Amino acid sequence: MSFLPKPKLHHPKLPVNALGFTRRDYEGAISTLCAGCGHDSISAAIIQACFELEIEPHRVAKLSGIGCSSKTPDYFLGASHGFNSVHGRMPSVLTGANLANRDLIYLGVSGDGDSASIGFGQFAHSIRRGVNMTYIVENNGVYGLTKGQFSATSDKGSKAKKGTVNTDEAIDLIGIALQLGATYVARSFSGDKAQLVPLIKGALRHPGPAFIDCISPCVAFNNHEGSTKSYDFVREHNEAMNFLDVFPGRSAITAEYAPGEVREVEQHDGSVLRLRKLHAEYDPTDRIGAMNHLHERKAAGEIVTGLLYIDPDPQDLHSNLNTVPTPLNRLDDSALVPGKAALEKLNAALR
Amino acid sequence: MTPTDISNPDTFHKVVDCQWACPAHTPVPEYIRLIAAGRYSDAYMVNWHSNVFPGILGRTCDRPCEPACRRGRVEEEPVAICRLKRVAADNKEDIQARLPPIPAVRNGKRIACVGAGPASLTVARDLAPMGYEVHVFDGEKKGGGFIRSQIPRFRLPESVIDEEVGYITERGGVTTHFGQRVESLRALLDAGYDAVFIGSGAPRGRDLDVPGRKEAAANIHIGIDWLSSVSFGHIESIGKRVIVLGGGNTAMDCCRSARRLGGEQVTVVVRSGFEEMKASPWEKEDAMNEGIPILNYLVPKEVLHQGGKLTGMVFEKVKAERDAKGRRTLVPTGEPDVTIEADDVLVAIGQENAFPWIERDLGLEFDRWGLPALNEKTLQSSIPNVFFGGDAAFGPKNIIWAVAHGHEAAVSIDRYCRGLDVGERPPPEVVMSSQKMGIHEWSYDSGVSLDLRFKVPHAEHEVALRDIRTEVELGYDRELAYKEAQRCLNCDVQTVFTTSLCIECDACVDICPVDCITFTADGEEQELRERLRVPALNLDQPLYVQDGLKTGRVMVKDEDVCLHCGMCAERCPTGAWDMQKFFLETAKPYAGRVAACQAQ
Numbered sequence: 001m002s003f004l005p006k007p008k009l010h011h012p013k014l015p016v017n018a019l020g021f022t023r024r025d026y027e028g029a030i031s032t033l034c035a036g037c038g039h040d041s042i043s044a045a046i047i048q049a050c051f052e053l054e055i056e057p058h059r060v061a062k063l064s065g066i067g068c069s070s071k072t073p074d075y076f077l078g079a080s081h082g083f084n085s086v087h088g089r090m091p092s093v094l095t096g097a098n099l100a101n102r103d104l105i106y107l108g109v110s111g112d113g114d115s116a117s118i119g120f121g122q123f124a125h126s127i128r129r130g131v132n133m134t135y136i137v138e139n140n141g142v143y144g145l146t147k148g149q150f151s152a153t154s155d156k157g158s159k160a161k162k163g164t165v166n167t168d169e170a171i172d173l174i175g176i177a178l179q180l181g182a183t184y185v186a187r188s189f190s191g192d193k194a195q196l197v198p199l200i201k202g203a204l205r206h207p208g209p210a211f212i213d214c215i216s217p218c219v220a221f222n223n224h225e226g227s228t229k230s231y232d233f234v235r236e237h238n239e240a241m242n243f244l245d246v247f248p249g250r251s252a253i254t255a256e257y258a259p260g261e262v263r264e265v266e267q268h269d270g271s272v273l274r275l276r277k278l279h280a281e282y283d284p285t286d287r288i289g290a291m292n293h294l295h296e297r298k299a300a301g302e303i304v305t306g307l308l309y310i311d312p313d314p315q316d317l318h319s320n321l322n323t324v325p326t327p328l329n330r331l332d333d334s335a336l337v338p339g340k341a342a343l344e345k346l347n348a349a350l351r
Numbered sequence: 352m353t354p355t356d357i358s359n360p361d362t363f364h365k366v367v368d369c370q371w372a373c374p375a376h377t378p379v380p381e382y383i384r385l386i387a388a389g390r391y392s393d394a395y396m397v398n399w400h401s402n403v404f405p406g407i408l409g410r411t412c413d414r415p416c417e418p419a420c421r422r423g424r425v426e427e428e429p430v431a432i433c434r435l436k437r438v439a440a441d442n443k444e445d446i447q448a449r450l451p452p453i454p455a456v457r458n459g460k461r462i463a464c465v466g467a468g469p470a471s472l473t474v475a476r477d478l479a480p481m482g483y484e485v486h487v488f489d490g491e492k493k494g495g496g497f498i499r500s501q502i503p504r505f506r507l508p509e510s511v512i513d514e515e516v517g518y519i520t521e522r523g524g525v526t527t528h529f530g531q532r533v534e535s536l537r538a539l540l541d542a543g544y545d546a547v548f549i550g551s552g553a554p555r556g557r558d559l560d561v562p563g564r565k566e567a568a569a570n571i572h573i574g575i576d577w578l579s580s581v582s583f584g585h586i587e588s589i590g591k592r593v594i595v596l597g598g599g600n601t602a603m604d605c606c607r608s609a610r611r612l613g614g615e616q617v618t619v620v621v622r623s624g625f626e627e628m629k630a631s632p633w634e635k636e637d638a639m640n641e642g643i644p645i646l647n648y649l650v651p652k653e654v655l656h657q658g659g660k661l662t663g664m665v666f667e668k669v670k671a672e673r674d675a676k677g678r679r680t681l682v683p684t685g686e687p688d689v690t691i692e693a694d695d696v697l698v699a700i701g702q703e704n705a706f707p708w709i710e711r712d713l714g715l716e717f718d719r720w721g722l723p724a725l726n727e728k729t730l731q732s733s734i735p736n737v738f739f740g741g742d743a744a745f746g747p748k749n750i751i752w753a754v755a756h757g758h759e760a761a762v763s764i765d766r767y768c769r770g771l772d773v774g775e776r777p778p779p780e781v782v783m784s785s786q787k788m789g790i791h792e793w794s795y796d797s798g799v800s801l802d803l804r805f806k807v808p809h810a811e812h813e814v815a816l817r818d819i820r821t822e823v824e825l826g827y828d829r830e831l832a833y834k835e836a837q838r839c840l841n842c843d844v845q846t847v848f849t850t851s852l853c854i855e856c857d858a859c860v861d862i863c864p865v866d867c868i869t870f871t872a873d874g875e876e877q878e879l880r881e882r883l884r885v886p887a888l889n890l891d892q893p894l895y896v897q898d899g900l901k902t903g904r905v906m907v908k909d910e911d912v913c914l915h916c917g918m919c920a921e922r923c924p925t926g927a928w929d930m931q932k933f934f935l936e937t938a939k940p941y942a943g944r945v946a947a948c949q950a951q
Binding site: 003006007008009010011012013014015024030031034035036038040041043044090093140191192217220221223231232235 | 375424425426473792797798799801841854855856857858860861862864865866867885886888901902912916918921922925
């Protein structure tokens with residue numbers, strides 16, 4: 001951590017987006033995490049993504065649980081709504097907030113302990129229910145705040161800093177998310193912003209449950225020989241399936257590619273996800289194929305990254321429940337308290 | 352791109368923009384930190400070793416450092432470097448004991464300096480501690496040269512000149528021959544000096560050649576001659592209406608002096624545009640603040656006179672145009688001429704070098720502009736033991752250039768007298784020291800102040816204009832000086848990168864407040880500059896490039912707007928970035944300067 005705030009002066013030629021903001025305007029307080037923490041890179045990627053998408057900061061609600069990862073919402077989007085919930089309970093708080101006000105952009109930030117251990121059930125059910133959100137797990141495979149015990153995502157056979165070998169099977173959050181119906185599933189690496197920023201942008205524009213598993217090395221406790229979440233290991237074993245570009249609309253796309261090299265997916269809001277294929281046979285709209293491919297490549301010792309699955313026309317919790325389109329805080333009293341006659345009508349319908 | 356060689360002193364010296372821009376390469380951030388720490392005497396000594404006249408320069412310097420200051424590129428205005436220098440001079444204690452000792456035993460070599468201006472005095476100061484016997488000749492009764500004769504007292508009190516000239520002439524080793532103008536170089540050479548340094552300035556003011564000039568001569572004065580007459584008290588008044596011709600700093604001194612000697616309507620008239628004037632922006636500003644209009648694009652056409660008395664001047668209106676070859680020329684606009692009524696005219700349209708006392712058959716070569724043919728680095732003339740410096744060398748410049756010439760000439764003279772190759776220049780003394788004290792602790796104040804430049808308090812107009820000896824600028828007090836000093840970005844505290852320690856975690860890239868660090872694929876400089884986080888379009892500023900990273904990428908740092916805040920080093924988990932203070936002192940003949948200068 002640093003004691004001094006980051007100087008307010010910025011590069012005089014720093015680009016400005018359509019709202020008149022520079023990237024620096026999307027920052028939060030200075031990080032108090034250890035120097036070199038991968039989580040800080042993910043915060044920087046979120047900042048970059050929101051700047052590029054020209055998101056008004058007050059339209060974002062950032063939520064988190066407990067852990068190193070869950071501290072990070074303080075370090076980005078200082079002008080957004082925030083909720084730091086209890087350990088593992090971010091998904092239910094997010095779900096509730098989303099039900100009350102569907103107009104905000106929901107960004108849940110969690111870690112491997114918060115989502116794969118204490119909050120595993122919460123994670124599973126928020127994905128199952130199809131909450132429209134971006135759910136990022138900053139996955140370092142270690143309990144950093146308590147000095148480096150294995151977490152539930154530590155790979156079997158990987159070594160702790162002092163040499164202990166992990167004997168437990170790892171939870172693959174990507175596999176669970178695919179199985180439980182997430183409609184935008186990606187994996188990335190904090191050390192590769194060129195890949196990560198577009199994936200976050202795509203997730204923020206995705207109108208359904210978007211899940212990103214982001215490997216984020218813990219410099220203090222999990223960046224050694226024998227770790228499978230270190231900078232060196234991830235760089236050596238990273239197999240990117242594709243490279244994503246996100247465009248606000250079709251008209252913005254200009255570059256031409258040979259057929260077969262590029263796959264374009266138009267989302268519900270008109271935005272276009274353009275995937276430059278790095279593996280010709282990989283089809284990111286085939287959920288079963290994605291799950292099989294993940295298992296195969298994992299067995300081969302690779303870490304598969306990129307946009308792994310996308311459903312361009314997803315259902316979300318609101319459409320499933322047929323809720324009113326207006327956020328609750330904008331409904332007037334007569335809508336919220338329709339009166340005795342309405343209650344009797346409802347009761348009659350249930351008899 | 353070729354990786355940056357940080358063992359070359361120029362590499363980090365260029366990053367310290369102010370020091371690089373200073374002709375004498377004064378370690379500016381070092382003395383600014385000392386001022387902030389209240390160590391005024393230490394700050395003064397850092398200055399004294401480099402620029403010899405801190406009190407004088409702190410009031411009068413042309414400040415090439417300030418336009419170069421990095422602060423001016425990240426915020427609105429540069430640090431008030433020049434005026435902070437004055438703070439060190441104003442607040443120091445007695446520093447006489449800290450001046451380099453003058454050995455009682457001489458080394459047997461005798462050096463003559465012609466003129467007692469800043470160039471000659473610098474040569475004398477640099478050589479006397481080595482045991483040289485230096486003789487300084489000047490036609491005036493006191494030392495200082497143009498510093499004493501040209502700069503009005505309201506900008507520079509005489510006591511400051513006496514003090515700082517005294518540190519050179521009153522400590523032994525230097526014999527002054529004041530009131531003794533050198534009339535013959537031949538005679539001087541025949542007197543058997545081992546070397547002669549000519550620092551006699553550019554003493555001739557350019558004259559005006561228009562109809563009426565001769566007839567009205569009694570009311571037309573050459574600017575530099577008039578200023579020295581004012582300085583020495585020979586002139587104490589001027590007419591109520593005064594025209595000052597010329598756009599340089601001499602013209603600004605003339606008009607402001609005239610305003611104090613009875614000039615009520617003082618007008619500056621320049622041939623070209625206001626923007627093209629040679630005067631420093633702050634001097635123009637000071638003149639205009641005293642109610643002196645500056646009229647531009649007016650070319651003198653005629654002097655009006657009646658019965659031998661000047662009554663005014665006629666000017667032709669012109670505009671700037673580019674000719675077919677793209678050269679800028681002034682062409683008449685065809686509008687009616689402008690007549691300005693006046694009682695006196697001051698002509699400050701330039702100065703020329705003049706060496707009537709140098710015999711042309713001595714073998715000393717001159718170029719076609721009448722300037723001596725010199726080696727630009729060594730300042731040696733075609734006579735091996737004759738050296739030049741200051742305005743006498745390359746035409747009119749300023750005090751700080753004269754000092755820089757003096758240092759180089761002193762090195763040359765020392766090497767010449769010791770039988771060494773004059774062309775071989777000794778390297779500067781450089782010290783690099785890590786500023787790391789703890790995980791987030793640095794031995795410099797790394798916080799970046801957001802304050803805008805503080806104004807130097809001025810005397811009230813009424814008081815200032817009443818007496819030409821009243822100093823206009825009052826200088827910063829200690830509190831303001833501290834605040835202004837905190838605006839300095841500490842550009843001498845360098846970001847030093849060690850590739851072998853880097854794990855490419857991006858922490859430095861993410862934290863850098865000015866986006867100057869990029870990890871990317873290698874390329875040619877021009878193309879590389881385009882694809883940095885913020886394109887590096889200021890080509891005057893170098894890139895700091897290091898290769899050998901595990902991913903095969905290169906680390907590129909654009910030095911342009913780095914705040915030297917140390918955030919990269921604070922957020923670096925492996926110490927691949929370190930903040931190291933770069934202290935550079937140019938080579939001078941006498942030893943022990945670095946130890947004397949360095950703040951511990």
